[in-house]
Amino acid sequence: MPMRNPTIIAAIGASVCAGVASLAWADEPVGPPQDVYEMVKAVGPPTAQAKMRGDQRFEKTLTMGRGSDGQLAITSMQALGPDQKPALPAGTVAVLYAHYQGQCAAPNGADDFPASQGVATFVISSSGASIWEIAAVNGVTSIRLVKDGGFGPWEAFQANPERYAVYRCDKYR
Numbered sequence: 001m002p003m004r005n006p007t008i009i010a011a012i013g014a015s016v017c018a019g020v021a022s023l024a025w026a027d028e029p030v031g032p033p034q035d036v037y038e039m040v041k042a043v044g045p046p047t048a049q050a051k052m053r054g055d056q057r058f059e060k061t062l063t064m065g066r067g068s069d070g071q072l073a074i075t076s077m078q079a080l081g082p083d084q085k086p087a088l089p090a091g092t093v094a095v096l097y098a099h100y101q102g103q104c105a106a107p108n109g110a111d112d113f114p115a116s117q118g119v120a121t122f123v124i125s126s127s128g129a130s131i132w133e134i135a136a137v138n139g140v141t142s143i144r145l146v147k148d149g150g151f152g153p154w155e156a157f158q159a160n161p162e163r164y165a166v167y168r169c170d171k172y173r
Helices: 006-026 034-049
Strands: 059-066 072-080 092-098 120-124 131-137 140-147
Touching: 034 059, 034 072, 034 092, 034 120, 034 131, 034 140, 072 092
Parallel strands: 092 120
Antiparallel strands: 059 072, 059 092, 120 131, 131 140
């Protein structure tokens, strides 16, 4: 029977585990800085709940950028009709869409446009209760729920929201 050195086996095991852990993180895109998440969580719910004059069937859209001092600021507010794409001012680092009541809360339609331009993109439900991030994961535009203290699983972005398996329209309104 061959001799086994427990110290060598433990070292190899630790090395393999470290390698597996680093592989797990290889799928994770590099997200925006923490202050972007904080800004989205702070301004998202009041933006989503704010009423607009007339027809409420518009996505309220905020763009964010940095001032010369590096501070994050809202750079534009836009009201977009179905499948309209926002104007992205120079220096835009993030976009937040607020879906209107009755619209599927999960990202859909052209919500992935800013992400396709390399801009951090978020969608908030009309109630302000649910926020999603849109990003490229291994070359696939995907969404995940932004939660206090963490994130939900990634799922491929769907222009037609009825195709979501995890972030179904009937679950998030």
